[in-house]
Amino acid sequence: MHIKRENISPDNFLFYCSKCGNSQKISLKDLIIKEIPLLLDVDSHKLEQAYKKGNLKFYQNRFITALQFRKSVAKIEAGTMVCFSNEIHIIRGFPKIRRTLMLEKAMELHFQREVAVEEKMNGYNVRIAFINPEIVAFTRGGYVCPYTTRKASEIMDLSKFFYDYPDLVICGEMLGTDNPYVSHYYPEIGKLGFRIFDIREKVTGKPLSIKKKNYLLEKYNLPPVRLFGLYSLPEAPTKILELVKNLGENGREGVVMKDPLMKIPPLKYTSSQAHADELVYAFKFPFDLGKSFFFSRVVREGFQSYEMQESKDEMKKRAQRLGESILYPMVETIKHISADEVAGEDLVMEADNREEAEEFLHHLQELGVVAVLLKYENGRAVIRRIHQSTTDKIKNFLNGGLY
């Protein structure tokens, strides 16, 4: 079954049969209750319910026409996209990677024999796929990001890979300082770069083994994340604790541990400095980020300090880092708002022209982010993201509002 994209609207899909060439109209409803349940092996009633509740949504922009899983439905992850090109392409949502608090015990329970340890980098999660006739980049939630889509193909030569493997999805992290979502400096990345951690199948989301993935990345000259090594299960925790300590001291985030065959879901483990960085960010905008966000990062610190069997001095250092990463940014923001400013963050991106920057802004607004284009000059746009709750609440308290 094929679909003609030009004719697609929520109520009117034009299919033509790949065997006899006959065309036939089909409604979105029929797609949801007849076609997609077969492709995804999920109950048609559940999909219909999800559509009614808005957890499954019609999505259309200049790149694709699709159904977007805003929330997970049965075993189908949030962020899954069912794209209607000349045929149906399904890009599964990137699965949540669970976190170990106690590295040794969790690895012992979770893995078998060996683990591959890769670097976890601080950027934003991107899935890149060929949706005939274009190569498209999806953010975690399934939105097509115009900036990422353009940059991905500038940074990497993806056409050969997708020519040979149109049914695979490249999963990686967009990194660097000119990253309009998560700006973080890496010496080897600089302004903007991409690192690939998974190659997965369309429709099933099944990942290739580490070996197969790295073979393909090398063959097509695509940039992998750092693989620190393969460790036997007994030696891994000590190695990883040491590794994560070093990564932290170099301002880096942490690691992802993987079954070499990718039959077992990966786990992640992060450095104290990464927790502190995230707390700094969170307490810059204390009324916009959730209380669970603060709490979970603080809990990680407790378990890490315990597992690392820290000395009194090391603990004191950690406690101080924790306290400073909470207090300083908060006071900074209060001062800032007391000067009649707003709580905002300025994000930098490259853009060939003002229209491109504005298209990205539009994309942010679609995500529910309040942002304005602050300036555009010589191919660089500065976008100010505004944290409205923090601005409003702090202003209110400064004016004598009661807690």
Added chain:
Amino acid sequence: MHIKRENISPDNFLFYCSKCGNSQKISLKDLIIKEIPLLLDVDSHKLEQAYKKGNLKFYQNRFITALQFRKSVAKIEAGTMVCFSNEIHIIRGFPKIRRTLMLEKAMELHFQREVAVEEKMNGYNVRIAFINPEIVAFTRGGYVCPYTTRKASEIMDLSKFFYDYPDLVICGEMLGTDNPYVSHYYPEIGKLGFRIFDIREKVTGKPLSIKKKNYLLEKYNLPPVRLFGLYSLPEAPTKILELVKNLGENGREGVVMKDPLMKIPPLKYTSSQAHADELVYAFKFPFDLGKSFFFSRVVREGFQSYEMQESKDEMKKRAQRLGESILYPMVETIKHISADEVAGEDLVMEADNREEAEEFLHHLQELGVVAVLLKYENGRAVIRRIHQSTTDKIKNFLNGGLY
């Protein structure tokens, strides 16, 4: 209208008319929809709904038979008790005292001309009232605490006061180290003591003026909280910031600011050390206390540091105190549980005999607190309160459970 307490059960109240002496049965339902709405000036339908939802509950123990407001209903505060003795006594819930984050601005908005500044002490809130024929002590939620009831009359001679003023309620804080709710050391209190901050009317909950209150307390030789003084509005904030700083340095909690005539609701403001103490407590039992609990204490620190215009050094000290009050107790608890112990706190109380301690234990269980009597010896009972979520979750993570 009078009520005969001996005959009271949820379905069967025996009243007798104060005029003619005639007795008449009345159901709880009729009380809720006919009598209480008149006394409290609240909609009968709302009360009935509250009773159906369990927000208004029948409450009976060896001291009283009552209706307890588990949650607020219209303008009637949670913790309000409608007690059926030989007549109806209404003890209003103690109103929540709101907090200033920015002292100067909030006071300017909130008060007029002058404020009385009293010490806010770290114990538990108690209302004491004469419910014919006994003097009874209520905790914040309206429960009659057998321990507090007994101790209140041991610590203070309340009979003369209540003989003269049966329609007033004494509101204060039970303090000291042998305090089975909130154990905190005060040099002038030692093991157990009581300090009175308000005298309020039954039924309306209206507080006496500061002057009238202190006159009565002096006359009946009852212990008031410290009154630091009366300050004019312009000078108050600077004085209070200084005062709270000193209080904190002496391990004390903070202040309550009051309109001398008590026509305006009071406000509270607390020291950094008090926030740290509460964080220590919270992070000893991180999975039992709410995330909002952590968050609000941390936010207080931010605004206080800002308003006190701290130097770099002072801020660093505060940040360190904050970080240590989070990390240290958490790691301590993880270590403790890793040794196969439970997350618990041992509370000490005086008790004339084992039965008394057990009655208190029973009272705690009624409040939903998991506790056991650890030992009883020479008039002192040690009660272990168990924090089950913290115990279970930390055990799970130590065993490799994923976050």
